[in-house]
Amino acid sequence: MNDLYKQQVRKELVSWFEEEKRDLPWRKTKDPYKIWVSEVMLQQTKVDTVIPYYERFISKYPSLESLASADEEELLKEWEGLGYYSRARNLQAGVKEVVEDYGSIVPSTRKEISKLKGVGPYTAGAVLSIAYSVPEHAVDGNVMRVLSRLLLIKEDIAKPKTKKVFEEAVMELIDRENPSSFNQGLMELGAVICTPTKPKCLLCPVREYCTAFFEGMQEELPVKTINKKTKIHKMKAVVIEEDGKILLEKRPSKGLLANMWQFPMVELPTATHTVEEVIEHDYRISIVKGKEIASFKHIFSHLTWEMESFEAKLTKDKGLPTNCKWFTKIEVENQPMPVPMLKIWNAWKERNLEQ
């Protein structure tokens, strides 16, 4: 990259971004806290999905202090449906660190901000450049795709080691006068023009500087390996109503769907045992299975639940585990539940509470 090339790319990218950028809620502010919230929500999540969550979240937690003192269950409820729920807990933990250790001022150096829980290399660079105009790299999937094409970088972006190549490229190319628009410009370009398939090269502001376009290779880049099949888990859940209350179980604080609530659920890999038997063993209750509620497949990033759910009647209670609790139907609505549980709950309500 010679100096003239870099200057031209910066100029075209920044001016394109400032003229064409989408009107998004988090682009109305430079508040480091709000930028931080948006960046965490946007991790592996589409803009259109994030918008309503962001609006509700900032409305409920407008400041570092308000989030720091938030109730964790309420926080998770705000996050319900967004996925990757540990993001919410890590965000709050990071915010608490800022309030307690940094006088409620989000740190403005990579070294300091990177110490915060949930703030990795990307989020650090994004907050620094967007909120503080610090010329730091913010390399995500978009940036790797755009730069792999612009600079004809053929290394496998699935390998963690490769990210360093792109971070170094950004540090060389970045507009030090306007790192905010430069970094966002790269991501915006990746989102609307330099898309994974069928990139809109004829609309691209840096087309004439793009090596892959010159070579006609834009569709072949970036190089990315990987794809593993998800393992199937056969899950059976039961909705148990007793004296107008519903039995829920809180999941462990680590691992899949941490701290979320669910209906009592067991995995039956083989047909060796019945649902009733395994429920009795795991929950120390006896039940009689009733009508089926909903059956569906729920695909996570690395595993699949083949769900079946049933109504059930309680016949004996030998002392529930401490993570189980009875809730009124109103209270059930206020517990943070993952999407597959919401599906069951909605199907159950439709049958039992309407007319």
Next chain:
DNA sequence: CAGCCGTGGGC
């Protein structure tokens, strides 16, 4: 480093 961690949408 590799595996884990959600969800919804596009083709």
Next chain:
DNA sequence: TGCCCAAGGCT
């Protein structure tokens, strides 16, 4: 339908 994809971080 099946697979890929998205503004990643943690362990």
